[in-house]
Structure formats: C-alpha cells, structure tokens
Amino acid sequence: MKINNMVDAKRKIGIVGSGSWATAMVKMLGDNVLDKEILWWIRKEEDLTYVKTYNHNPSYLSAVELRVAPENLYLDARSVIQKSDIVILNTPSAYLKDALRDVSAEDFQGKIVVTAIKGIIPDENLIVGEYLTKIYAIPLTQIVVIGGPCHAEEVSAEKLSYLTIAGKDATNAEKVAEVLRNRYINTIISKDVYGVEYGAVLKNIYALAGGICHGLGFGDNFLAVLVSNAIREMSKCVMAIDPEADRDINASAYLGDLLVTAYSQFSRNRTFGHMIGKGYTVQSAQLEMNMVAEGYYASACIQNIIQRYALDMPICNMVYQILYNRQPANEAVKQLAQKLT
Known part of the structure; x- marks a missing residue:
C-alpha cells in the first residue's frame, strides 16, 4: 500500500x-x-x-x-x-x-x-x-x-x-x-519495533514493582538492585520475542525509559505500586488514581509471553502474584530478594 x-x-x-x-x-x-x-x-x-x-x-x-x-x-x-x-x-x-x-x-x-x-x-x-x-x-x-x-x-x-x-x-x-x-x-x-514496544510494556511492570518495594519501606539501595535485574530480565524477554533485531538494551528506549518510570515522581505505575505496597487493594488504588497504570493490565498479559517462551522472569512473576493472586506484598518481595543478584 x-x-x-x-x-x-x-x-x-x-x-x-x-x-x-x-x-x-x-x-x-x-x-x-x-x-x-x-x-x-x-x-x-x-x-x-x-x-x-x-x-x-x-x-x-x-x-x-x-x-x-x-x-x-x-x-x-x-x-x-x-x-x-x-x-x-x-x-x-x-x-x-x-x-x-x-x-x-x-x-x-x-x-x-x-x-x-x-x-x-x-x-x-x-x-x-x-x-x-x-x-x-x-x-x-x-x-x-x-x-x-x-x-x-x-x-x-x-x-x-x-x-x-x-x-x-x-x-x-x-x-x-x-x-x-x-x-x-x-x-x-x-x-526495533517489537523491542521498543515490548520494552515499554515491561518497564511499567518493573516500575510497579519498584513502587511496591518503596511502599513496603525498602530504600534506594534495594531499588537499584531491582532495576539492574529488571533490565536484564527485559533483555531476556525481548531477545526471545525478536532475536534478530539490532538493539542495545542500554539505549534510551529500554534502560532510559525503565529508569525514568521506576524513579520519577510522575510515574503513575510507580505510584500505583507504592499504594499496593502501603496496603491498598487493587480496587481502592485504581479508584484513587485519575489515570490508568498500564502495568496492572500488562502484568496479566505478559504471563502468556513468559509461558510461551518458557522464560524465567521473577520480577514480573512477583508483581502478578501480588496483583492477581493476592499474595501478601511483603512475603512476595522477600521471596524475590533471594533471587536478585
């Protein structure tokens, strides 16, 4: 056309x-x-x-x-x-x-x-x-x-x-x-059409994870480790989906977007996660926010990708367990902490 x-x-x-x-x-x-x-x-x-x-x-x-x-x-x-x-x-x-x-x-x-x-x-x-x-x-x-x-x-x-x-x-x-x-x-x-788009989806989930941890009282030291693990997890996912693309996972569209979404005061996904970490239910957090936190919907959808490609993505899995299976956030984060490097 x-x-x-x-x-x-x-x-x-x-x-x-x-x-x-x-x-x-x-x-x-x-x-x-x-x-x-x-x-x-x-x-x-x-x-x-x-x-x-x-x-x-x-x-x-x-x-x-x-x-x-x-x-x-x-x-x-x-x-x-x-x-x-x-x-x-x-x-x-x-x-x-x-x-x-x-x-x-x-x-x-x-x-x-x-x-x-x-x-x-x-x-x-x-x-x-x-x-x-x-x-x-x-x-x-x-x-x-x-x-x-x-x-x-x-x-x-x-x-x-x-x-x-x-x-x-x-x-x-x-x-x-x-x-x-x-x-x-x-x-x-x-x-890198697929990498940029999937990266944008994933960074919202990771920002939500960061918000949960912050709401639970974890500090910047832990968040830095979480984010460094998240970018490796993102790389693993987008490489499985489109392994032939020419991409640098440390470029602005991937690492840069992850950093600003995980740390910024303007990040709705981080804010949503913070509320969950503070003890809000998903429904009450959604009602209080005037904007949509895309990471909530993405967390459920990305599970299909994880299963399709048999990926090990513990941060995404932690967020899903908290949001959809109602696992206590403090328990889920403690389990995740044992897997971070």
Missing part, C-alpha cells in the same frame, strides 16, 4: 486519545514549526467543549495551552482517522478497542499509523502493533512505535526530552519524527 506523499502537501496529523500523554503530544505537535493541521479525538463531550472554548484540556495537564483549530476537534475517532495522513493512537490500551469500535480496515488504508500506547490489549494479549496488523490488516511497514523516556508532565513544562521513533520503514519513522521534533523534543530513529 502506497503511503500518502506528505513532502509538499500540508500534513494532517490525527490524535486519538485525550489523556495526559495525548494532551502532551498535541502540545508537541503545536510547537513544531512545520506546516501541518492537527485533528484531535476527545472522548468526553464536556472536555471537547472546554478545549474549543479555552484551548486547555480541563481533565489533564490543564495549564497547557493547546493549538488546535476548533473545527478540528471531534467526538468521532473515525473522522479523525479518515482525514489524517498520520494517525497517532494514544489511549490507554484497555480503551483502544472501544475508541476504534466504528473504525474499519479501509479507514486506515494509506495512513502511517503510530502507536504511543505503552501497554498490551487486554483479552487479546497482543501489543498494539500486533493488534493493528491482526484486526485491521495494517502492514507492519505502515506502523510506527513511539518510545520514551518521556513523561507528559515534563513535556508540558517544555523540559528537554527524547523520543525513540521505531519503524520497519525508516522513511515513515522519519516522517513521524519530523512532525514531533521541536525545540524541546529530540528524536531517535530505530528499526
């Missing part, structure tokens, strides 16, 4: 999602100097009305001014996808199927389809790129993955940040990088 030529034409970039990361991405696009048009799907009608009136998202990153023409705000994701050259999917993984419920495979034809979603589709047990290929028949060459390390809150404050843009087709990856790049966003091009 030939991708629309965007060299001379005005680029039309569609965002599907209206949470904090999607809002930060709208800001990135608005601050990019290229001639382009931004189209944005917003889930709640009251939020769309507010953005149309005040140029701010009232629910997420509410202080950030957003540069989107009022006529380009939609409650209909299909219209955004049909009218865009580049489609950026940026909802929590658990909500993507609902967001795309009226969208057909034909609507994605000729588009570069970007996933900025750092999770696995529940029930399907597929990363977003695999889901798009299976359900919408989108060729892998048309799919681009956005990796970190990058927190929405720091993007909104215009702090210098780096994004990894991964695509099997380097030309399409560069087109996506070009529209996101601005004075505070640098981009790194990669061909």
Whole structure:
C-alpha cells in the first residue's frame, strides 16, 4: 500500500486519545514549526467543549495551552482517522478497542499509523502493533512505535526530552519524527519495533514493582538492585520475542525509559505500586488514581509471553502474584530478594 506523499502537501496529523500523554503530544505537535493541521479525538463531550472554548484540556495537564483549530476537534475517532495522513493512537490500551469500535480496515488504508500506547490489549494479549496488523490488516511497514523516556508532565513544562521513533520503514519513522521534533523534543530513529514496544510494556511492570518495594519501606539501595535485574530480565524477554533485531538494551528506549518510570515522581505505575505496597487493594488504588497504570493490565498479559517462551522472569512473576493472586506484598518481595543478584 502506497503511503500518502506528505513532502509538499500540508500534513494532517490525527490524535486519538485525550489523556495526559495525548494532551502532551498535541502540545508537541503545536510547537513544531512545520506546516501541518492537527485533528484531535476527545472522548468526553464536556472536555471537547472546554478545549474549543479555552484551548486547555480541563481533565489533564490543564495549564497547557493547546493549538488546535476548533473545527478540528471531534467526538468521532473515525473522522479523525479518515482525514489524517498520520494517525497517532494514544489511549490507554484497555480503551483502544472501544475508541476504534466504528473504525474499519479501509479507514486506515494509506495512513502511517503510530502507536504511543505503552501497554498490551487486554483479552487479546497482543501489543498494539500486533493488534493493528491482526484486526485491521495494517502492514507492519505502515506502523510506527513511539518510545520514551518521556513523561507528559515534563513535556508540558517544555523540559528537554527524547523520543525513540521505531519503524520497519525508516522513511515513515522519519516522517513521524519530523512532525514531533521541536525545540524541546529530540528524536531517535530505530528499526526495533517489537523491542521498543515490548520494552515499554515491561518497564511499567518493573516500575510497579519498584513502587511496591518503596511502599513496603525498602530504600534506594534495594531499588537499584531491582532495576539492574529488571533490565536484564527485559533483555531476556525481548531477545526471545525478536532475536534478530539490532538493539542495545542500554539505549534510551529500554534502560532510559525503565529508569525514568521506576524513579520519577510522575510515574503513575510507580505510584500505583507504592499504594499496593502501603496496603491498598487493587480496587481502592485504581479508584484513587485519575489515570490508568498500564502495568496492572500488562502484568496479566505478559504471563502468556513468559509461558510461551518458557522464560524465567521473577520480577514480573512477583508483581502478578501480588496483583492477581493476592499474595501478601511483603512475603512476595522477600521471596524475590533471594533471587536478585
């Protein structure tokens, strides 16, 4: 399938999602100097009305001014996808199927389809790129993955940040990088689509583990050991899934994203884990947070990967036992501590 030529034409970039990361991405696009048009799907009608009136998202990153023409705000994701050259999917993984419920495979034809979603589709047990290929028949060459390390809150404050843009087709990856790049966003091009996407899934689980340990009272010394074991565990997993890829596990998309998610005050997965470590139930922690912790859903989904490839991943297993089998957190961490090196 030939991708629309965007060299001379005005680029039309569609965002599907209206949470904090999607809002930060709208800001990135608005601050990019290229001639382009931004189209944005917003889930709640009251939020769309507010953005149309005040140029701010009232629910997420509410202080950030957003540069989107009022006529380009939609409650209909299909219209955004049909009218865009580049489609950026940026909802929590658990909500993507609902967001795309009226969208057909034909609507994605000729588009570069970007996933900025750092999770696995529940029930399907597929990363977003695999889901798009299976359900919408989108060729892998048309799919681009956005990796970190990058927190929405720091993007909104215009702090210098780096994004990894991964695509099997380097030309399409560069087109996506070009529209996101601005004075505070640098981009790194990669061909490791599976590694970047699975790495983003796994780092949320490891950040959740770090939060659990912190909530239990473990200090920075232990967390450093946990994270160093986590990056080796991640390497083992992505190598099993895609052993032929050219990747450096110590690069920003893998180790960098793991570090910022495990340590940052802005990490929702670390916060969620901290609450679990403090004794919250999963349900009470979810109710108290205003944002989705992708690591919760990923923890269950990644078990299928562990079983499929017969992998030894004790940190992922510990998180799963705590969240889904209700093993006491202090007991699970003590067992894990005997396995760390």
